[in-house]
Amino acid sequence: MRFDPDLLDKLRGAHHIAVFTGAGVSAESGIPTFREAQTGLWANFRAEDLATPEAFRRDPFTVWKWYEWRRDLMREVRPNPAHLAIAALEQRVPHVTVITQNVDGLHHSAGSTDVIELHGNIWNNFCFHCRQPGEPAASASDVPPRCAHCGGMVRPGVVWFGESLPAPAWHRAAEVSEHADVFFCIGTSSLVEPAASLPRYAQSCGRTVIQINPEATLHDGFARHVLRGKAGHIVPELLRAAWPEQREGA
């Protein structure tokens, strides 16, 4: 694959790179994306039946079971070449911040050290009532489990539709989008606000936005560079092209 020389220069000269990611980055690890017809996670369900506080109040058993199914799916998966190449950027650029909508923790597993999880993390639980983090109480037969502190229902530590993003994560994501020299937007349909506004915000602050996705998205119109293809192929290729002297895996 041939890349625009301006893009390669920009990467080599960057002091801080932001990498904004969505479900497409984990697709090649075997985790279904949300919106792809047939295979997408929402294909057989309506999001508002499963991923809202109202749904949890109405039918906590089904919501908890759905997240258990997703955890089982994620337990088996490993970071793919896209996650690993994003982590390897840290050996080439002074500051790299990953801003992810994914809840699977795969950027951490790949070795990225500065990861902002905008939609939380599926491996963390907290109490729906008192919001204390923590493990379920001993009576694990309850579905969902009960909070050890107040007896409330334990819920998955992800952001649901209709909930605010964690304020510290959001403020930091906005700050990074404003200041990073380069802003990658990888594997997201960018339909869910407010996260979806970050690429446009970065562009409006004069940052170089690079879009990587096999499909067209709303961001193609203003991204400086649009790279069409799978993240697991394009991101490692881009690193090899920009830093040919650096050995693989480093």
Ligand code: OAD
């Ligand atoms: P989507 O399922 O909406 O979009 C996935 C994107 O990844 C699409 O644009 C695909 O074309 C692209 N894609 C698929 N395979 C790819 C690959 N191998 N490499 C690169 N891109 C690929 O997922 P998100 O945009 O992450 O929110 O969805 C954002 C949020 O909506 C999620 O965090 C979730 C969801 O509803 C909540 O749960 C609150």
